[in-house]
Amino acid sequence: MAGPRAGLNLLFRSGLNSSPANHYTRGLLQIHLASACRRRQSTLPKHQASKEEAPASNRTADLSHLNPEPEDYSRFIFQDKCHVTVHAGPGGNGCVSYLREKYIEEGPPNGGDGGSGGGIYIQAVEGLTSLHKLARRGIIKAGRGKNGQGKSKGGKRGDDVLLQVPVGTVVREVERHDPVAEEIARRRRAKAEPGDEEEAEFTPIEYHRWMLHPGANPSDFLTVKFPRLKPRRQAIAAMEPKAPIYLDLDQPMDKPILLAAGGAGGLGNPHFVTRTMGRPKFASRGEGGTRLELDFELKLLADVGLVGKPNAGKSTLLRSLTNSRTRIGNWEFTTLSPHIGTVIVDNNTGRRLVDSPNATRRTHFTIADIPGLVEGAHLDRGLGLGFLRHIDRAGILAFVLDLSNGDPVEELQKLWHELAEYERLRSLEPASVAEEQTGVIDWEPSDSGLPELNRPRQRDIKMETSDGLGSGQPLNYQSSGSLPPLTMPPLYTKPWFVVATKADLESTQEKYHALQSYLSEVEQGTTSHPSGIQDGWRSRLTAVPVSAINGEGVTRIPKLVMQYLS
Numbered sequence: 001m002a003g004p005r006a007g008l009n010l011l012f013r014s015g016l017n018s019s020p021a022n023h024y025t026r027g028l029l030q031i032h033l034a035s036a037c038r039r040r041q042s043t044l045p046k047h048q049a050s051k052e053e054a055p056a057s058n059r060t061a062d063l064s065h066l067n068p069e070p071e072d073y074s075r076f077i078f079q080d081k082c083h084v085t086v087h088a089g090p091g092g093n094g095c096v097s098y099l100r101e102k103y104i105e106e107g108p109p110n111g112g113d114g115g116s117g118g119g120i121y122i123q124a125v126e127g128l129t130s131l132h133k134l135a136r137r138g139i140i141k142a143g144r145g146k147n148g149q150g151k152s153k154g155g156k157r158g159d160d161v162l163l164q165v166p167v168g169t170v171v172r173e174v175e176r177h178d179p180v181a182e183e184i185a186r187r188r189r190a191k192a193e194p195g196d197e198e199e200a201e202f203t204p205i206e207y208h209r210w211m212l213h214p215g216a217n218p219s220d221f222l223t224v225k226f227p228r229l230k231p232r233r234q235a236i237a238a239m240e241p242k243a244p245i246y247l248d249l250d251q252p253m254d255k256p257i258l259l260a261a262g263g264a265g266g267l268g269n270p271h272f273v274t275r276t277m278g279r280p281k282f283a284s285r286g287e288g289g290t291r292l293e294l295d296f297e298l299k300l301l302a303d304v305g306l307v308g309k310p311n312a313g314k315s316t317l318l319r320s321l322t323n324s325r326t327r328i329g330n331w332e333f334t335t336l337s338p339h340i341g342t343v344i345v346d347n348n349t350g351r352r353l354v355d356s357p358n359a360t361r362r363t364h365f366t367i368a369d370i371p372g373l374v375e376g377a378h379l380d381r382g383l384g385l386g387f388l389r390h391i392d393r394a395g396i397l398a399f400v401l402d403l404s405n406g407d408p409v410e411e412l413q414k415l416w417h418e419l420a421e422y423e424r425l426r427s428l429e430p431a432s433v434a435e436e437q438t439g440v441i442d443w444e445p446s447d448s449g450l451p452e453l454n455r456p457r458q459r460d461i462k463m464e465t466s467d468g469l470g471s472g473q474p475l476n477y478q479s480s481g482s483l484p485p486l487t488m489p490p491l492y493t494k495p496w497f498v499v500a501t502k503a504d505l506e507s508t509q510e511k512y513h514a515l516q517s518y519l520s521e522v523e524q525g526t527t528s529h530p531s532g533i534q535d536g537w538r539s540r541l542t543a544v545p546v547s548a549i550n551g552e553g554v555t556r557i558p559k560l561v562m563q564y565l566s
């Protein structure tokens with residue numbers, strides 16, 4: 001059974017050059033032989049087939065996962081956007097306490113300080129592919145610092161919260177409520193606009209900032225003279241990214257970074273001892289924690305993006321190349337959310353599974369199966385713009401064309417037309433178009449990841465400096481208006497190739513040849529680029545004939561991709 005197949009492979013290896021036509025013939029011959037093998041297998045009487053265990057060398061690979069039962073797919077919950085409110089923990093209160101010992105009736109103050117509130121941290125990690133877990137949490141609160149205690153015991157720190165998000169997540173601050181910045185601004189306003197003299201002398205009691213001994217009467221607030229205490233921040237707050245937060249987490253991170261530090265703990269009463277007041281009856285309360293409203297958006301970061309019409313065979317192709325268990329079905333829009341599969345090119349056994357012509361040390365690359373594009377996708381038809389955004393981030397575009405359905409050259413042109421239109425709309429009036437047509441706001445990602453955080457943003461947000469208590473924190477605000485445009489490399493400058501699938505079906509050969517000669521013309525410049533843009537990518541254009549459902553011809557794709565990966 002394997003005899004003729006092995007013989008033919010040998011023949012191809014020795015005798016044929018690697019012209020596109022031969023790739024096709026080779027692919028198809030392999031397919032025919034494979035189906036011949038299957039036919040022979042199936043012609044065996046059933047009982048005989050089961051009894052006669054084929055020798056190991058003769059066993060054909062199990063291809064059942066390429067044409068699965070309807071229920072044989074992984075349930076993949078996917079969410080690529082969410083809005084989350086995070087609260088950094090407030091600090092614990094300071095304590096009012098005095099030393100009490102035998103023969104020391106009125107000991108010195110020994111109230112401990114309150115613990116600081118827990119911070120909110122974020123980390124992009126590999127292995128996550130969706131934001132749905134984060135979205136479920138809705139409101140996320142870090143722990144409150146514990147109150148200080150007598151005998152100079154400080155309160156425990158509040159628990160930190162770590163948000164783990166997939167690589168490729170963009171985090172944008174929508175709203176901020178910072179009690180410390182608010183307090184500073186209030187004081188500044190009071191200082192800048194002194195009322196009449198009477199009013200100036202009157203200082204309102206700051207119940208929210210001070211606390212008395214538990215045994216004290218509320219009226220004691222009137223008699224105690226509180227010192228001036230500036231709002232405080234934890235020292236760690238200096239590590240917060242500059243507001244408004246805008247993070248483009250396009251690399252896995254070794255360590256989390258701080259989004260919002262918890263509030264500083266209150267001071268115990270020993271801090272307020274003066275010459276005239278040896279036993280202060282008050283301590284300060286902990287500072288409130290910052291509240292942030294954050295928008296998360298996942299822009300898939302795959303090396304290769306599969307672009308094709310619905311039902312073209314993208315998911316089958318992904319299954320044949322990777323371990324993905326994405327859903328396959330003979331109807332349009334089987335895939336409703338992007339799926340990412342990983343192709344291992346080096347399993348670290350000392351011998352690479354796929355040779356790379358350039359000296360890249362990549363051990364794997366990723367492929368994104370994106371829902372099908374229909375005509376008018378750039379106008380948000382079908383699953384349109386929502387997923388065109390995901391193509392943005394793929395480094396290489398693989399156009400999946402169904403050879404059995406319609407004219408592949410025309411299909412390729414239509415797909416490119418959608419991408420070019422999307423590109424054009426984005427470059428024309430990015431914010432308004434994106435907002436108007438999708439309700440989605442695109443914003444400018446950084447080119448170089450985290451260091452970019454400190455780049456000043458062109459947004460009209462009122463900044464407050466905080467009297468040296470931390471570097472210029474913004475006052476509470478709500479972002480409004482349009483956001484800066486996305487600066488991704490234009491789609492037409494990305495390397496691309498074509499995967500001509502369903503090559504096992506009848507009368508596909510002529511279509512394949514027509515497609516291949518069209519690509520050669522585009523490459524040579526005798527025909528315009530299918531996007532209609534003159535300086536689109538034109539080098540090494542090729543169409544790979546495959547029958548993904550039989551797993552035939554697909555091994556050429558990783559080799560091709562490795563040529564483009566650096």
Ligand SMILES: Nc1nc2c(ncn2[C@@H]2O[C@H](COP(=O)(O)OP(=O)(O)OP(=O)(O)O)[C@@H](O)[C@H]2O)c(=O)[nH]1
Pocket residue numbers: 066067308309310311312313314315316317327328329330331332333334335336370371372501502503504505546547548549550
């Ligand atoms: N004969 C043949 N059929 C194929 C091949 N690849 C896919 N199919 C069939 O084409 C149909 C659609 O395949 P899918 O992989 O779900 O197509 P898709 O592009 O992911 O479709 P959407 O998710 O709707 O965009 C299924 O019935 C597959 O079995 C192939 O190489 N040969």
Ligand SMILES: [Mg+2]
Pocket residue numbers: 314315316327328334335369
């Ligand atoms: Mg699909």
